[in-house]
Amino acid sequence: xxxxxxxxxxxxxxxxxxxxxxxxxxxxxxxxxxxxxxxxxxxxxxxxxxxxxxxxxxxxxxxxxxxxxxxxxxxxxxxxxxxxxxxxxxxxxxxxxxxxxxxxxxxxxxxxxxxxxxxxxxxxxxxxxxxxxxxxxxxxxxxxxxxxxxxxxxxxxxxxxxxxxxxxxxxxxxxxxxxxxxxxxxxxxxxxxxxxxxxxxxxxxxxxxxxxxxxxxxxxxxxxxxxxxxxxxxxxxxxxx
Numbered sequence: 001x002x003x004x005x006x007x008x009x010x011x012x013x014x015x016x017x018x019x020x021x022x023x024x025x026x027x028x029x030x031x032x033x034x035x036x037x038x039x040x041x042x043x044x045x046x047x048x049x050x051x052x053x054x055x056x057x058x059x060x061x062x063x064x065x066x067x068x069x070x071x072x073x074x075x076x077x078x079x080x081x082x083x084x085x086x087x088x089x090x091x092x093x094x095x096x097x098x099x100x101x102x103x104x105x106x107x108x109x110x111x112x113x114x115x116x117x118x119x120x121x122x123x124x125x126x127x128x129x130x131x132x133x134x135x136x137x138x139x140x141x142x143x144x145x146x147x148x149x150x151x152x153x154x155x156x157x158x159x160x161x162x163x164x165x166x167x168x169x170x171x172x173x174x175x176x177x178x179x180x181x182x183x184x185x186x187x188x189x190x191x192x193x194x195x196x197x198x199x200x201x202x203x204x205x206x207x208x209x210x211x212x213x214x215x216x217x218x219x220x221x222x223x224x225x226x227x228x229x230x231x232x233x234x235x236x237x238x239x240x241x
Contacts (some may be wrong), residue, residue, distance in 0.1 A: 008057035019215035035212035080151035084162040090136035101150040141172035
């Protein structure tokens with residue numbers, strides 16, 4: 001397993017948000033984390049990435065316990081985070097946002113930097129066209145592309161992706177779906193939080209799905225199993241597929 005959470009608890013002050021989360025992501029696997037708003041999905045991603053350290057439990061990444069490590073050290077180990085808010089730096093250009101994302105890797109040869117940039121531009125041709133534009137001048141879909149490209153430029157082994165299609169037009173949702181499929185084909189592991197059920201369940205029939213409720217994992221199954229038995233999604237998420 002590339003990622004394993006074992007009895008992870010996370011607090012915000014006195015608020016006990018994660019109350020014993022255990023989950024796994026295999027090498028090259030897509031795992032989907034779902035649940036109603038406020039059940040702890042984003043907190044789970046932030047805990048894994050070190051943005052909100054756990055108060056108890058283990059977070060194993062590539063066999064190493066990273067619980068409590070700062071985010072920059074976790075990123076150097078090969079993990080990347082695409083936050084729901086995107087957090088594009090508005091007064092920097094597309095190229096500057098991408099270069100900034102590579103600083104945590106230390107001094108790299110110019111050829112290595114150019115290779116990484118050319119690779120993400122091959123995935124996101126629109127970003128290459130807007131390379132000199134500031135982040136604030138991009139559309140919502142383009143900002144989401146930049147958020148994903150910023151995570152990918154360091155060639156991570158695992159990507160944590162939080163609600164990548166929220167608020168996007170259908171054509172942009174499809175583009176994001178294609179990028180996720182290409183990531184999986186390239187062997188990148190993905191832990192995805194997504195409320196667009198059609199997209200999430202179309203990515204793979206064999207993807208494992210964890211359903212969260214009040215800071216706990218309350219159900220686990222594959223996308224195919226949840227299509228065949230929709231009761232858990234209806235009960236815990238209030239959706240009908």
